[in-house]
Amino acid sequence: MEKILVTSALIYANGPLHIGHVAGAYLPADIFVRFHRLIRSNIIFVSGTDEHGAPVSIKAEKEGMTPRELVNFYHDQIEQSFDGLNIQFDNFSGTARKYHHEISQKFFLSLLDKGYVVQKSSQQFYCEHDKRYLADRYVEGVCPFCQADGARGDQCDSCGKLINSIELIEPKCKICGNTPVIKETNHWYLELPKFENMLKEWLNTKSYWKDNVLNFIMGWLNEGLRERAITRDIDWGIPVPLPEAEGKVLYVWFDAPIGYISSTVEWAEKIGFPDRWKDYWFDPDCKLIHFIGKDNIPFHALIWPSVLMEQNEPYILPHDIPANEYLNIAGSKVSTSRNYAIWVDEYLKYFDGELLRYVLAANAPESKDADFTWQDFQARINNELANILGNLANRVFTFTKKSFDGKISRPETLSETSKIAFDEAQVLIDEIESCYKNYRVRKTTSLLMDIARIGNRYFDERAPWKAVKTDKDHAVETLYICLELLRKITIVMTPILPSKMKQLREMMNLNEKFSWQNIAQETLEYQIGVVAPLFQKITDEQIEEQLKLLESDQDKEVILEHKPEIEYDDFMKLEMRIVKILKAEKVKKSKKLLKLQVKIGSETREIVSGISQYYAPEDLIGKKVLMLINLKPRNIMGISSQGMILAAADDNNNLTLLTPMADIDDGSEVS
RNA sequence: GGCGGCAUAGCUCAGUUGGUUAGAGCAUCGGAAUCAUAAUCCGAGUGUCCGGGGUUCAAGUCCCUGUGCCGCUACCA
Numbered sequence: 001m002e003k004i005l006v007t008s009a010l011i012y013a014n015g016p017l018h019i020g021h022v023a024g025a026y027l028p029a030d031i032f033v034r035f036h037r038l039i040r041s042n043i044i045f046v047s048g049t050d051e052h053g054a055p056v057s058i059k060a061e062k063e064g065m066t067p068r069e070l071v072n073f074y075h076d077q078i079e080q081s082f083d084g085l086n087i088q089f090d091n092f093s094g095t096a097r098k099y100h101h102e103i104s105q106k107f108f109l110s111l112l113d114k115g116y117v118v119q120k121s122s123q124q125f126y127c128e129h130d131k132r133y134l135a136d137r138y139v140e141g142v143c144p145f146c147q148a149d150g151a152r153g154d155q156c157d158s159c160g161k162l163i164n165s166i167e168l169i170e171p172k173c174k175i176c177g178n179t180p181v182i183k184e185t186n187h188w189y190l191e192l193p194k195f196e197n198m199l200k201e202w203l204n205t206k207s208y209w210k211d212n213v214l215n216f217i218m219g220w221l222n223e224g225l226r227e228r229a230i231t232r233d234i235d236w237g238i239p240v241p242l243p244e245a246e247g248k249v250l251y252v253w254f255d256a257p258i259g260y261i262s263s264t265v266e267w268a269e270k271i272g273f274p275d276r277w278k279d280y281w282f283d284p285d286c287k288l289i290h291f292i293g294k295d296n297i298p299f300h301a302l303i304w305p306s307v308l309m310e311q312n313e314p315y316i317l318p319h320d321i322p323a324n325e326y327l328n329i330a331g332s333k334v335s336t337s338r339n340y341a342i343w344v345d346e347y348l349k350y351f352d353g354e355l356l357r358y359v360l361a362a363n364a365p366e367s368k369d370a371d372f373t374w375q376d377f378q379a380r381i382n383n384e385l386a387n388i389l390g391n392l393a394n395r396v397f398t399f400t401k402k403s404f405d406g407k408i409s410r411p412e413t414l415s416e417t418s419k420i421a422f423d424e425a426q427v428l429i430d431e432i433e434s435c436y437k438n439y440r441v442r443k444t445t446s447l448l449m450d451i452a453r454i455g456n457r458y459f460d461e462r463a464p465w466k467a468v469k470t471d472k473d474h475a476v477e478t479l480y481i482c483l484e485l486l487r488k489i490t491i492v493m494t495p496i497l498p499s500k501m502k503q504l505r506e507m508m509n510l511n512e513k514f515s516w517q518n519i520a521q522e523t524l525e526y527q528i529g530v531v532a533p534l535f536q537k538i539t540d541e542q543i544e545e546q547l548k549l550l551e552s553d554q555d556k557e558v559i560l561e562h563k564p565e566i567e568y569d570d571f572m573k574l575e576m577r578i579v580k581i582l583k584a585e586k587v588k589k590s591k592k593l594l595k596l597q598v599k600i601g602s603e604t605r606e607i608v609s610g611i612s613q614y615y616a617p618e619d620l621i622g623k624k625v626l627m628l629i630n631l632k633p634r635n636i637m638g639i640s641s642q643g644m645i646l647a648a649a650d651d652n653n654n655l656t657l658l659t660p661m662a663d664i665d666d667g668s669e670v671s
Numbered sequence: 672g673g674c675g676g677c678a679u680a681g682c683u684c685a686g687u688u689g690g691u692u693a694g695a696g697c698a699u700c701g702g703a704a705u706c707a708u709a710a711u712c713c714g715a716g717u718g719u720c721c722g723g724g725g726u727u728c729a730a731g732u733c734c735c736u737g738u739g740c741c742g743c744u745a746c747c748a
Binding site: 379390446636 | 674684703704706743746
């Protein structure tokens, strides 16, 4: 018997669940697990919410809650959404819980012991205005080697040399522009370069992984891994378990995957066998499978295995990481900030969770991004579930009841056409079995419908409504075969539509206990019970309603983040003028940059602006736009940019330059 | 600019290690049937496999190149 431990990516607990999450990491896992239960594998399925990190504490503050309250709120809401979709975990935990803290700290110490985590005491810039340490990218100044302006904390673009950030001359905070102070800080780093060879060796045994996963991480490995800080200076997280680490917590990406373990530990505790989790995590024969979205690939395929490799306890490494691509909605990417998403809790107010399971399975983003539309949702439910499958069940049941009081027994011998129908179905079932094992959910759904199609075709060919008048046995045989096909479907389709298949079995008075092996075992006597249509059709009105909701959602109020008030004097420090663009050309070797020459009265200046994706150079010549004149010049790709062209940008990837409403001389001051 | 991915029927997508005439579902059209949720079944058409070159007896599939879109990355004062 195969032993398998399945995990789905931990979902971040600062918002609800949307269908993109479901399609990528949860439904494929749930289907896989349900299939393995049917073939009686020893399998458990764990996940949970990822509850630490700055975004949680920021949002909690905004909502007037403690981080823990916020996290609990979303944890419960998300759990309800999973319930509504019949996604059933053996345990659904959270990373703010006790077990998780203990285990994560143990992991940290283990790596520290073995020398893979090292403390680096460094002097770092600290901005007293923003109250934060400035990581390399957040500070810039004059390069100590070539004296060029605009060098970043880690590297100077002019001379290409690597810089130790505190050596910068005239450092500035990139956020507020103030001069930061130097403070001593300690952070702990995971030395990923030390793992490179081990990882390569290990990954060589993983040729069966999906191409999208292998390509992605090989790219990372070829470029060489870099050490990564695994601690942060914030207050909502797991404390670093060292006396000298006061006020430091583990960085979320370090502790999140450990949540798979702590969730398993919690599960073992709950079922009353506290050591049972070791049967999975410490058993080399147990297959650890992580279902994730593609954004999680580097963490699960590189960093997480590294962390697992060097523990004091014998943890197993991932056996497979079947990452999925993204699910778009009507051709556009999901955007939680624009509220362009289909939230599961909203969906469940209108439709049955099983319908979504079907549609997302049929259109799963397995090898490339997939597209969800409400029209497709309607078509799939109506044409496939209702017409092909639902109607097959209905026509067979009603006929059986009307002509035979719902009672059908197996004929002694079966005709050739009946045997052919069975054989065809068996071929499909075998293929379905292999698809389930190989995460090919998309193919599975279409094969499942083909079984129902066999039923409909067979039923039509045999025309029992005619036969019943002349040859009752002929009609009985027809109905028997159709009932058998339906019975097989109730088993084979259970991983995808668990509760609908349960209903179907109830109508057919079939035993509730069954496994994949029962597929071939014929039921000799059928007594049809109370029947009702399995699937209601989705009307055009219902779809219209959803389309409207999707659109109106986008207009929902977006909470704007405001900056602190400033004095009038601060404003007066800005010199803004109308300028006329004389020349415009693309900066060579850059994707976003345009070099502009502008006229400000009698003066001309050269500036660089990151707008080349929005404007063609020739369209800009002669235009008058708004510009900030007295911004300190900065070198960008070797060009000194003397000011900043002002533009407005929204979340929707739109950008527009600002022009005066009426013509006015260039050089005019703006205030 | 660097790395990676994608491009196949009106739509959504399959096409395994190169190998007959490139497939499925939906949509469209024609027919059959009337047990059934007007559901079902049979039949039909449709393609510059993104463009261009190359390797090969043979290319949707492999190589080069161009275009378009997506992701990561650098750069957006």
